[in-house]
Amino acid sequence: SSEEQMYRPNFHFTPKKGWMNDPNGMFYANGYYHLFYQYYPDGNKWGPMHWGHATSKDLVKWEEQPIAIYPDNDKYIFSGSAVVDVNNTSGLGTGKMAPIVAIYTLHDMTKEKENKIDVEQQDIAYSNDYGFTWQKFKEGNPVVKNPGIRDFRDPKATWDETHKQWILVLAAQDRSQFYKSKDLKNWEYLSDFGKNIGAHGGVWECPDFFQIKVKGTNETKWVLIQSLNPGGANGGSGTQYFIGDFDGKSFTLDANFAKRVEQEKAVWIDYGKDNYAGVTWNNVPSADGRRLFIGWMSNWDYAQDVPTFVWRSSTTIAREIKLIKKGNDYSLISNPVKEINKYVSKTIKGKSLKGKGKLSILEAGKLDLTQAIVNFNLKNIKQDTYTFILSNAIGESLTFGINNSEHYLFVDRSKAGKNDFSEKFASSITKAILDGNQKEGVFKIILDKTSIEIFYNNGEKVITEIFFTNQPFTSLSVSSNEGVELSNLLINQLNIN
Numbered sequence: 001s002s003e004e005q006m007y008r009p010n011f012h013f014t015p016k017k018g019w020m021n022d023p024n025g026m027f028y029a030n031g032y033y034h035l036f037y038q039y040y041p042d043g044n045k046w047g048p049m050h051w052g053h054a055t056s057k058d059l060v061k062w063e064e065q066p067i068a069i070y071p072d073n074d075k076y077i078f079s080g081s082a083v084v085d086v087n088n089t090s091g092l093g094t095g096k097m098a099p100i101v102a103i104y105t106l107h108d109m110t111k112e113k114e115n116k117i118d119v120e121q122q123d124i125a126y127s128n129d130y131g132f133t134w135q136k137f138k139e140g141n142p143v144v145k146n147p148g149i150r151d152f153r154d155p156k157a158t159w160d161e162t163h164k165q166w167i168l169v170l171a172a173q174d175r176s177q178f179y180k181s182k183d184l185k186n187w188e189y190l191s192d193f194g195k196n197i198g199a200h201g202g203v204w205e206c207p208d209f210f211q212i213k214v215k216g217t218n219e220t221k222w223v224l225i226q227s228l229n230p231g232g233a234n235g236g237s238g239t240q241y242f243i244g245d246f247d248g249k250s251f252t253l254d255a256n257f258a259k260r261v262e263q264e265k266a267v268w269i270d271y272g273k274d275n276y277a278g279v280t281w282n283n284v285p286s287a288d289g290r291r292l293f294i295g296w297m298s299n300w301d302y303a304q305d306v307p308t309f310v311w312r313s314s315t316t317i318a319r320e321i322k323l324i325k326k327g328n329d330y331s332l333i334s335n336p337v338k339e340i341n342k343y344v345s346k347t348i349k350g351k352s353l354k355g356k357g358k359l360s361i362l363e364a365g366k367l368d369l370t371q372a373i374v375n376f377n378l379k380n381i382k383q384d385t386y387t388f389i390l391s392n393a394i395g396e397s398l399t400f401g402i403n404n405s406e407h408y409l410f411v412d413r414s415k416a417g418k419n420d421f422s423e424k425f426a427s428s429i430t431k432a433i434l435d436g437n438q439k440e441g442v443f444k445i446i447l448d449k450t451s452i453e454i455f456y457n458n459g460e461k462v463i464t465e466i467f468f469t470n471q472p473f474t475s476l477s478v479s480s481n482e483g484v485e486l487s488n489l490l491i492n493q494l495n496i497n
């Protein structure tokens, strides 16, 4: 139907039909970035979980592939990861190609209905054609048995080059657990992290764990990404992260980062309501050394009720994550992958803009705001609120900006079209607390038909949100009391499909 296509993003990945949630098992091999995802092909709500599959040559334009892994009756294939086993440590390789080994949670629905504890275990499947077809490792599963914890899932494997071992991190109810292996088949328990640290408003899910260089140095740190639901930064599901060190057995928080976690209760990879269960790609070409991330662009608070019916949910834009150090403080920044720039089809460069009240930044009809990157710097920020307004011909609007009296970045989608499908969808303004008085703000914003992704100050703070306008946004303006000063305005229209 037309309503169906009306809300389908122009370029963010959506399955043609069916339900999608978490991204799973991403890796790069032989020219393709692979993306798998929690998938129920036969309905528009969560159901028997498969691993759906899509590929891309550039992380921007995705092509849906046949379903990769099917459930066996009541045994659903939950979230997990995949690694390119370059040296065939698993022995599962049969030819010249490195086998790809996927490790995921097998969730037993019958046991769940019987209220058993050992509902979840970790299984593996492997591919000998660089990820296009898969076999379950029938003779060897499970590779990690349930240790008596009801929520015991979402294994993320990674090669630990420093200690020459495979590491597995998984979510065990209220903590992350670490395991090690030589062959991806036999796993030994190492340690726990996180009970009583960070946000605990809900069950921990979908961790990721990797070593990363501090930008501009040769120092490395370990990053633990840890989603949870509920208890996110602005309600519902959300993703926090931790920075520290790993001695091959245990993860220890960096002392300054620990203070920050205490002060802020949690540090979030994204403060928006719609970036959940994100993890990073395995085996990204080492020449570019990038750490690449993608999330599920929805929230368990309302994901199953959004007004799309043939398909549900999309992914975020793929992002590059970097670790920066300011003084003694480490933090992650994220930005859209650079590949998106090759799809720029039209550019509007603004003069600098200065004035009070409401000022137009982009008039209707000048450029297609349903696939665009908007960049500008907000200068000379006063103790004031700067409200940017995306609007359309029927009076719907989405506002975002900075409140520099109370020091936060915000998005308000309460007037941005349909929201009556869930009370939780637009009942509050999304806020990301900023440290202290802002003097200058650098904005990079990715717009699709039904989403906004704001990367503030080179990705130090991110807000990702979806919306359902009845007509596309066509213009952008800004309003303030004290007066606004914009520079470096650059609006790039994209042409991705």
Ligand code: FRU
Residues within 6 Å of the ligand: 021, 022, 038, 049, 078, 079, 080, 105, 153, 154, 205, 206, 277
């Ligand atoms: C997170 C999650 C995971 C689980 C999957 C099931 O959104 O709940 O913990 O593996 O979804 O689809």
